[in-house]
Amino acid sequence: MRLNFFCRLNLELFFTIALFFSFTISALSQSQANSIRTDVTFQWLDVQANNNQPATLESITIGTEVYDIMAVPSAYELTRLGPDGHGRNEIRHGNVIINNNSSNVDWNDDALKSFQDRDLTHYFTSNHNGDDICTDFAAVATTDSQIQTLRYSPGIPSNEGGIIAITERNSNNCFYISFYGEPSGGGPEVFLGGDTFVLPNTTQSGPLFNAPPVGVDYWNSGRVVHNNGTIGIAIFTLEDLAPVGSVITRVDFTASSNDHGDGKMLILQRYASSKNEEGCRNNTFNGTVKDSSSPAGSTFTVISPPDPAGESFTFSSNGDYTYTPSPGFIGGDVVFEYEICLPAPNDTTCDREVVTINFQTGAACVCSSGNANAPNVGQLKIIKFKSAIMNKLNILLILVLFVTTISVAQVGIGTTNPQETLHVSGVNSTVRVDGLNSSSHSRNLGGSTNYNVMVDSEGTMTLGKQSGELLSVSNLASPVVVQTLPDSGLNSEELYTRNFVLEERALVVITFYVAVDFKTYDGTNMIDDGRAKVAHNYFYLGDGTTADTTKSYGMTSVVYSNVNCDTATGYIYNSRSMTIALEAGTHSIHLQGAVYGGGLNSDAAFSASFGNGDRLDIQAIYL
Structure with a gap:
């Protein structure tokens, strides 16, 4: 790699021109939001x-x-x-x-x-x-x-x-x-x-x-x-x-x-939501009022106790509660009011709502809940332990309960009082599905790695795609020379295109590096006029063939200036990394190079050679 040498850098001119001239290529997927204007x-x-x-x-x-x-x-x-x-x-x-x-x-x-x-x-x-x-x-x-x-x-x-x-x-x-x-x-x-x-x-x-x-x-x-x-x-x-x-x-x-x-x-906004639950009149009901609408560290209290009071009622500050009906309770609604208060500095910001538990009668009554902790019958339940994205992409543990229903009977494993169609009880209980092991499924690569289990709209389970590298290449194309307009105005050209395929929806991390060599307009001499020269890199996304040029991504710029000598040689590097959520399918990166001399006159025009030291890395974090 050659080292840049600046004979005399005019810093005042360097920064003044670099900040004065705006980069006029389309914005990064941005649009004006509509404000609320009536009533x-x-x-x-x-x-x-x-x-x-x-x-x-x-x-x-x-x-x-x-x-x-x-x-x-x-x-x-x-x-x-x-x-x-x-x-x-x-x-x-x-x-x-x-x-x-x-x-x-x-x-x-x-x-x-x-x-x-x-x-x-x-x-x-x-x-x-x-x-x-x-x-x-x-x-x-x-x-x-x-x-x-x-x-x-x-x-x-x-x-x-x-x-x-x-x-x-x-x-x-x-x-x-x-x-x-x-x-x-x-x-x-x-x-x-x-x-x-x-x-x-x-x-x-x-x-x-x-x-x-x-x-x-x-x-x-x-x-x-x-x-x-x-x-x-x-x-x-x-x-x-x-x-x-x-x-x-x-x-x-x-x-x-x-x-x-x-x-x-x-x-x-609101942080509390009303809850409508269903329980069986002869059973204790376990539930929670906590959900994803409340910040971490919020505290919960009861404002009005259950009516009817029941045999016992406990309510924790984390939102979990247990209600046991009184002996002889004939069923119907049990209602109580709760309050959530946000953590500091919003600890005086509170919201209230009502929980209604409808206790049903009959041997086939259904115990259900609108929250994460109370039981649900006839539904697939998945507990997913999130990984630290981009650090430990392969650490995901899925506990799958495969529900089989024979009429309305409930099956208990490790319990004589099942609360679900299938209820597995016991400390550190596990469930095994042989169809998802390394011998039976191509995405299970064995070893000590854990894998995502996905479920579609029909309830079908399979292993998800493993997150990781999609593309890592260097020296992608021959250098591309881009000239400003003759009056030194903005001009751009495509440097290269690369395709990649997502098998599922993912966060895509795109990182590019581009070497830039500044020359006079005809490319024959080094720049020594003291004017600031600006080079931009950014990319469009496409469908594998055609770029969508209405939105640009990852814009990054570098400014060059040199005075009174022609010995300042070598490359300057532009680089950028960004993350975009994309759906499954074929996608393409269309990297662009742009140059700008201020739109002053022909004396300020110049050219830049992009490439001869470039690199592109693409990683997928499957969701």
């Missing part, structure tokens, strides 16, 4: 008689649904300082500046307190520190706008029917927000596929209340901050930004207008 009202915990009084949000009502259960972040980070520096950033509470500079040691603590407060006059503010990139998804990857990160630990599940609210002083600044967390089913923190710009209004003043006009996301809420600026509130459906079943661990705020934005974000 909204806001309820407040206080009366605001003047600009210096609080505006504490009690709830948001959409139609007939009242949202008053709010989750706030557990940590705050100023992830990237904006171009105008620390002195532009402040924390305000009413007309008082709590913190006047983000370089202060207590900045993160003060900022977190503002993001946790329901009082919307207690907020982050910044004059400038942003770029005007609103609605330009492609510019997000290249802007130097300020980024603030909110973290949630434990993570907040995205539940059906949830919303988010983003506030803004004067309703006139744009945010770009993006959501990260655990995908549905578990795994490491990834981009959840949800991002959007929050579209601003013109500057709004006074206690106005009205719906957003066309092209705007902010409601005027009827409340103001100290400068008489109207508090804007934008509302989005949570599942549009974080799929139901995923767990939110991080939200990034990127300033998307020059004047940044002045506000905060709240997650509003």
Whole structure:
């Protein structure tokens, strides 16, 4: 490998031009989310008689649904300082500046307190520190706008029917927000596929209340901050930004207008759900109110005890409970109310619901449950122990209970009181299916490895595909020379294409490395004009033949500059790794190379040779 030598690097020019020119290729599978724009009202915990009084949000009502259960972040980070520096950033509470500079040691603590407060006059503010990139998804990857990160630990599940609210002083600044967390089913923190710009209004003043006009996301809420600026509130459906079943661990705020934005974000949704269970009147019923809609570490309590009381009732703080009917109980409904409270810092955020257990009579009564712990008859039950994705891909243990039904009889193994059609009891009990062993199934490779057991919509079980490497190749193609347009404008070409096949739905980890050699426009000389030259790499996905050019992925850039000599030789390397969820089928990677000299004039035009040191690695993590 040849080593680059820069005779004299003009750093000021290097960074100025690299940051000024935006990369205009299509964005990474991004689209504007639709905000909620009708039938909204806001309820407040206080009366605001003047600009210096609080505006504490009690709830948001959409139609007939009242949202008053709010989750706030557990940590705050100023992830990237904006171009105008620390002195532009402040924390305000009413007309008082709590913190006047983000370089202060207590900045993160003060900022977190503002993001946790329901009082919307207690907020982050910044004059400038942003770029005007609103609605330009492609510019997000290249802007130097300020980024603030909110973290949630434990993570907040995205539940059906949830919303988010983003506030803004004067309703006139744009945010770009993006959501990260655990995908549905578990795994490491990834981009959840949800991002959007929050579209601003013109500057709004006074206690106005009205719906957003066309092209705007902010409601005027009827409340103001100290400068008489109207508090804007934008509302989005949570599942549009974080799929139901995923767990939110991080939200990034990127300033998307020059004047940044002045506000905060709240997650509003339900965490308790009603439960309708069925039991047999002569049997003890074991159940749980805990499910995936509550964060880890939540606590559960009984608000109203069972009616009728029964012979005994126990309820654990983890949500598990046991109810034994009284002798002579003739059957019918047993009802109790429970409460869930989230872990700190949301320990005052609580939700309540009702559990109804219908005790049936007769020898053939069915004992069922809408949760994971109570019994289910005539259904396949699978317990899957999740692996650490990308670290221990092969450690998955499946316990399979094969249910055979003869009329309505229940069969017990190790128990004289079976609670299911087939009930295997005993410590460390196991079930063996010879059709899935290494002698009978091609995907069971034997040894000490454990394998996924999959079940389809018909209830048929088989072994899943083993996760691992799909492709690992180097020096994929002859170098491809890409020239800018004659005026040094952006130009791109395809470097190579590679296909891969997924037998099942999977998370696909794609990593590429590309060597880049910069030359003059005709490729005959080294560059020595002192101008910054930008090279981009990214890829399209395809169906094995044709690329879908409406979405680009994995964009990464490198900038080169050289002055007053022609001896700076050698390769510069671009690389990127990213994870994408794909369905079963044939897919293709179409790697692109692009060059940009600023669109200035023909003197700034140049060429770049991509290749002669490239590599592509593709791994599949089967779900």
